[in-house]
Amino acid sequence: MQAIDFPNSYLRWRTDWDTVPSKTASSKPHFAINNVRIPLDSRCRIEEKTTGEAREFVLGVSCKTERVGAPRDIWTQPNADFIPVFSRDQYLMIKTFDRVGQRVQLYPPTLGEQSERQVGRCEENFASMKLDLTWxxxxxxxxxxxxxxxxxxxxxxxxxxxxxxxxxxxxxxxxxxxxxxxxxxxxxxxxxxxxxxxxxxxxxxxxxxxxxxxxxxxxxxxxxxxxxxxxxxxxxxxxxxxxxxxxxxxxxxxxxxx
Incomplete structure (x- = not known):
């Protein structure tokens, strides 16, 4: 039986503020480009039985909210556990703060506040995204x-x-x-x-x-x-x-x- 080799399977995305400004950042980036690689904790395939249409979702491992490339004060405050959920065309960013209902300001501030569960389309937030499953x-x-x-x-x-x-x-x-x-x-x-x-x-x-x-x-x-x-x-x-x-x-x- 084919099974996923989870230690060698990853979720990858690339942010490029010069081409697709991010809608999920909570601080000003130090660099325009960032490539992220996150190991996977699970895969979920859901098929609608009447149509046969199937959708695939993956769960990345948990990390912490950070300022990438900062010379100091890397960890954002208030800090949150961060865990991503992705399909081939959508994302869900889950943040867990010290209590339910905590919100932080998005960057730029004109985007408003970031909720604990932020959903969007990958093409509108990332220069590229890849689900790299190793079987x-x-x-x-x-x-x-x-x-x-x-x-x-x-x-x-x-x-x-x-x-x-x-x-x-x-x-x-x-x-x-x-x-x-x-x-x-x-x-x-x-x-x-x-x-x-x-x-x-x-x-x-x-x-x-x-x-x-x-x-x-x-x-x-x-x-x-x-x-x-x-x-x-x-x-x-x-x-x-x-x-x-x-x-x-x-x-x-x-x-x-x-």
Whole structure:
């Protein structure tokens, strides 16, 4: 079975202020050109069953908001965790500050404030963008014993989770980073993420706007439990983004050894 080699798969984009001024910057750039390479944490393929139209989304790894090329004070304040979600033609920039509702000024200020979830079209914000997925031949590990031995032998593992509703069929691919195994009782349980968690109530063109982040765990091929990142109240006035919403889904889970 072909599986994604996540350590060698990347999201790349190029900003060139001389040709396509950025609409997602929060400070004046030190250079007109910047090339970004971000490793991937997951891939999500969603197919609309009645039309057969499929859309592919990737999740980049988390980083921090920064001023590229600054001689000092690299980290922007207030600082945020930054994580990108991309399709072939759209992007979603997710920023997590110390509390829900925090906003920062875009650059130039005439663009207004930047929200925690900024959506746009790639051609309007980047000089170029590329989803560089590396596929590798792997072995489907059907038996729990094989999964246990693969973990004890330090073999890289990738998961594929498939499920559907009345309208869409979903395929999630993601690396298994953390996993528990027991060679005496022959048991395994994943505990990994973050990866994408789609909102399937949306129309195809709006799917990227509804993408959330989740961790997941499964110990069987038949179901999975997601723990989804959502606004979580601390007080009556303050909420933070936290992985706190548990969702159980009937799925087909496949473990692949690379």
């Amino acid at each position: 590798k031949e792997g072995t489907v590990l059907d038996k729990t014993e094989d999964i246990v031995q693969a973990v004890l032998g330090d073999r890289p593992l990738v998961a594929r989770t498939e499920y559907e509703d009345d309208r869409y069929a979903v395929i999630l691919d993601y690396p298994i980073k953390t996993i528990n195994v027991n060679e005496r009782d022959i048991f395994y349980q994943t505990d990994t993420g973050p990866h994408l968690y789609p909102d399937l109530s949306r129309d195809p063109d709006e799917l990227i706007e509804g993408m959330e982040l989740a961790f997941s765990a499964f110990n069987t091929p038949d179901w999975i439990e997601f723990i989804v990142r959502v606004p979580t109240p601390l007080t009556d006035d303050i909420s933070v983004y936290h992985y706190s919403k548990s969702v159980r889904v009937d799925t087909k889970n496949t473990v692949v050894g690379l």
